[in-house]
Amino acid sequence: MSLHTATLIHRDDGTPWSPDYDDVYHSADGGLAQARAVFLAGNGLPQRWAGRRLFCLLETGFGIGINFLASWQAWREDPARCGRLHYFSVEKHPLTAADLAACHARLPEVAALAAQLQAQWPQALPGWHRLSFDEGRVLLTLLFADVAQALPEIDARFDAFYLDGFAPARNPQMWNDGIYRQCSRLAAPGATLATYTTAPMVREGLAQADFVCERLPGYGRKRHRLAGEFRPPHWHRPAAMAASVPPDTPVLVVGAGMAGAAIAETLALRGHPVTVLDAAAGPAGGASGLPAALFHPHLSPDDAILSRLVRKGLLSALGNWDALERRGHVLTGSRGGLAWPAADAAEEHAMRQAVERLRFPDGYMAFLPRNALSENCGLPLRFGGCWFAGCGWLDPRSLVGAQLATAGIDTRFGVRVERLDCTNGIWQAFDAAGRLLAAAPLAVLANSHDSERLVPGLCSLRHIRGQLSRIPAAMPSLRCAIAGAATMVNLGNSLVTGSTFDEDDEQSSPRASDRARNLAGLRALWPESPAPDDGDFGQDFVGFRAATNDHLPLIGALPDLAVLRAQGLQWRGRPVSELPRQPGLYGAFACGSRGLVWASLAAEIIACRIGGEPPPLENDLAAAVDPARFVLRKLRQGRLP
Ligand SMILES: Cc1cc2nc3c(=O)[nH]c(=O)nc-3n(C[C@H](O)[C@H](O)[C@H](O)COP(=O)(O)OP(=O)(O)OC[C@H]3O[C@@H](n4cnc5c(N)ncnc54)[C@H](O)[C@@H]3O)c2cc1C
Ligand SMILES: C[S@@+](CC[C@H](N)C(=O)[O-])C[C@H]1O[C@@H](n2cnc3c(N)ncnc32)[C@H](O)[C@@H]1O
Known part of the structure; x- marks a missing residue:
């Protein structure tokens, strides 16, 4: 599960060398020049991306990122560059940040770009990491995994391939028929390929995978290099990505909570005019109106799918919030660390074992014994537990406000969408009086529980009331947010604690008994905390979480239930990703207790799907949140009405 970072040594001539593979990271005659001569020229770049809206590139072996930096530099300098460059790169042994910086120090020509790459360089955590440069027009997706596992998890089409493993004889895992077959599966019409090696096994394997390759004069002391073109005998495979629409296609978003605001921001930044409709009087008028929401990883000893998804969501969110702050927004909260103390000795033991087994970087999660965790918190704890550096709490209202302030978003509050219809490819939202509120070719439902009413039959959502208490007690010693049996957030002159979790409880006003429950939980953590004070309960926050039975949200294109009902049998055995969808209709709801983690x-996911861009996450993770999963289950059980 954990990754082994690379061991890298600089040879006397300065060329980085891997003792594990006994090979150099790039030609001793210069990495950047090799990148341009072998990988860019071999793929006909920059010419081939000229004038295109989108160009997608896949590399095997990110290494130092020299090929990426050379490509990004060429893209920047090209007046005819494509609108967006997606660069996917697989890497099993990421460099440490220090090694990356040391290697980049030898590349003064691309120093400014290298500094940006270093600033976003992810921790060595397994999975996909999407880095955004030049206002999102260059997106680098780093797939920290073994190439054999990573490639089958991609659902995209690539226009160019850089094959850049270590030499085939020393690194056969990067050069075999399975890899070439995956390249063939992932190739867009007209795709090209380039590599520095001309080993016969590589040429033969690529030919078998329908890449017609040519030996060309090599770079530096290499006599030859290889350039190839994808020429399948028949073009029979369906396009992996949905047909894309122009980036200026208007979008209608229902809901201005964490989900709707994040979607509106992301689509507006991609050039879509966005109209957001919300029944509440202002932004974050639903569950997202809580004063402090926590964010942190999910721990499971086997890094279960929920843990991987939460990691993916958390890293997306942190990247999104960083970008908002770079644009000058102030988000209220703290990312100074979050503690999850164990409730008893058994849980403490399980936590320690799980963290030790996973061996993730301490900057992501660590187990701390009682004294160390207490020291971090500024509160004497009864047990040790998890320490999540870089996590903490956020006032979602500041986040939603910042996201909705993005140019290109029109917000309308106090308007409830009673009905959503599609006529001639245009989604129309009507109010209770039958008046048209807004219309657009694309619509996204981010209205929590009410999505289920607007598009019935997708799943049945759970309705979970939560009350969060705010107590006017200063606790200057508390240094971080605390989660677990009780939560605690320091707002300076008050504390936020809670929260209750009661299913099918519809009372929207706060209750004294719930405040008492919250304060009792707080006392278990902090015995000196104020006694339950019923008089203050009116100030508590009450919200309703929408959740599914599998605890995961519904995110993506909504399935076409009419087609599925009519042709049910035909779809029963198919993977969820292949189920028919309602054109132009998307959803993001049922965020449960993790709105902050799911929204970005x-x-x-939705922006990439709309734009026909490579998705930001692995197939198995996308399937786990696919809004069609419950429908497929019903179809298989013969229960789809
Ligand atoms: C007490 C409590 C504590 C929580 N703690 C945390 C936490 O620590 N960390 C965390 O990440 N999450 C936490 N959550 C969960 C989090 O609040 C939710 O997951 C998140 O707010 C969901 O966001 P959303 O945008 O999907 O829904 P909402 O914020 O509920 O937004 C939905 C919006 O849709 C609007 N709407 C609904 N129907 C219509 C319609 N027909 N027409 C127009 N508008 C409509 C509503 O007015 C609302 O503004 C907590 C929740 C509660 C209740
Ligand atoms: C020649 S270097 C790549 C250089 C890189 N393209 C650059 O521009 O700096 C080869 C890379 O392949 C990676 N690698 C080796 N085996 C791998 C595997 N099985 N899966 C994924 N990456 C692997 C190595 O860790 C190394 O970083």
Whole structure:
């Protein structure tokens, strides 16, 4: 599960060398020049991306990122560059940040770009990491995984391939028929390929995978290099990505909570005019109106799918919030660390074992014994537990406000969408009086529980009331947010604690008994905390979480239930990703107790789907949140009405 970072040594001539593979990271005659001569020229770049809206590139072996930096530099300098460059790169042994910086120090020609790459360089955590440069027009997706596992998890089409593993004889895992077959599966019409090696096994394997390759004069002391073109005998495979629409296609978003605001921001930044409709009087008028929401990883000893998804969502969210702050927004909260103390000795033991097994970087999650965790919190704890550096709490209202302030978003509050219809490819939202509120070719439902009413039959959502208490007690010693049996957030002159979790409880006003429950939980953590004070309960926050039975949200294109009902049998055995969808209709709801973690990821998934761009996450993770999963289950059980 954990990754082994690369061991890298600089040879006497300065060329970085891997002792594990006994090979150099790039030609001793210069990395950048090799990148341009072998990988860019071999793929006909920059000419081939000229004038295109989107160009997608896949590399095997990110290494130092020299090929990426050379490509990004060429893209920047090209007046005819494509609108967006997606650069996917697989890497099993990421460099440490220090090694990356040391290697980049030898590349003064691309120093400014290298500094930006270093600033976003992810921790060595398994999975996909999407980095955004030049206002999102260059997106680098780093797939930290073994190439054999990573490639089958991609659902995209690539216009160019850089094959850049270590030498085939030393690194056969990067050069075999399975890899070439995956390249063939992932190739867009007219795709090209380039590599520095001309080993016969590589040429033969690529030919078998329908890449017609040519030996060309090599770079530096290499006599030859290889350039190839994808020429399948028949073009029979369906396009992996949905047909894209122009980036200026208007979008209608229902809901201005964490989900709707993140989606509106992401789509507006991609050039879509966005109209957001919300029944509440202002932004974050639903569950997202809580004063402090926590964010942190999910821990499971086997890094279960929920843990991987939460990691993906968390990293997307942190990237999104960083970008908002770079644009000058102030988000209220703290990312100074979050503690999850164990409730008892058994849980403490399980936590320690799970963290030790996963061996993730300490900057992501660590187990701390009682004294160290207490020290971090500024509160004497009964047990040790998890320390999540870089996590903490956020006032979602500041986040939603910042996202909705993005140019290109028109917000309308106090308007409830009673009905959503599609006529001639245009989604129309009507109010209770039958008046048209807004219309657009694309619509996104981000209205929590009410999505289920607007598009019935997708799933049945759980309705979970939560009350969060705010107590006017200063606790200057508390240094971080605390989660677990009780939560605690320091707002300076008050504390936020809670929250209750009651299913099918519809009372929207706060209750004294719930405040008492919250304060009792707080006392278990902090015995000196104020006694329950019924008089203050009116100031508590009450919200309703929408959740599914599998605890995961619904994110993506909504299935076409009419087609599925009519042709049910035909779809029963198919993977969820292949189920028919309602053209132009998307959803992001049922965020449960993790709105902060899901919202930015949902926005990126939906924006990529709309734009026909490579998705930001692995197939198995996308399937786990696919809004069609419950329908497929019903179909298989013969229960789809
Ligand atoms: C007490 C409590 C504590 C929580 N703690 C945390 C936490 O620590 N961390 C965390 O990440 N999450 C937490 N959550 C969960 C989090 O609040 C939710 O997951 C998140 O707010 C969901 O966001 P949303 O945008 O999907 O829904 P909402 O914020 O509920 O937004 C939906 C919006 O849709 C609008 N709407 C609904 N129907 C219509 C319609 N027909 N027409 C127009 N508008 C409509 C509503 O007015 C609302 O503004 C907590 C929730 C509660 C209740
Ligand atoms: C020649 S270097 C790549 C250089 C890189 N393209 C650059 O521009 O700096 C080869 C890379 O392949 C990676 N690698 C080796 N085996 C791998 C595997 N099985 N899966 C994924 N990456 C692998 C190595 O860790 C190394 O970083």
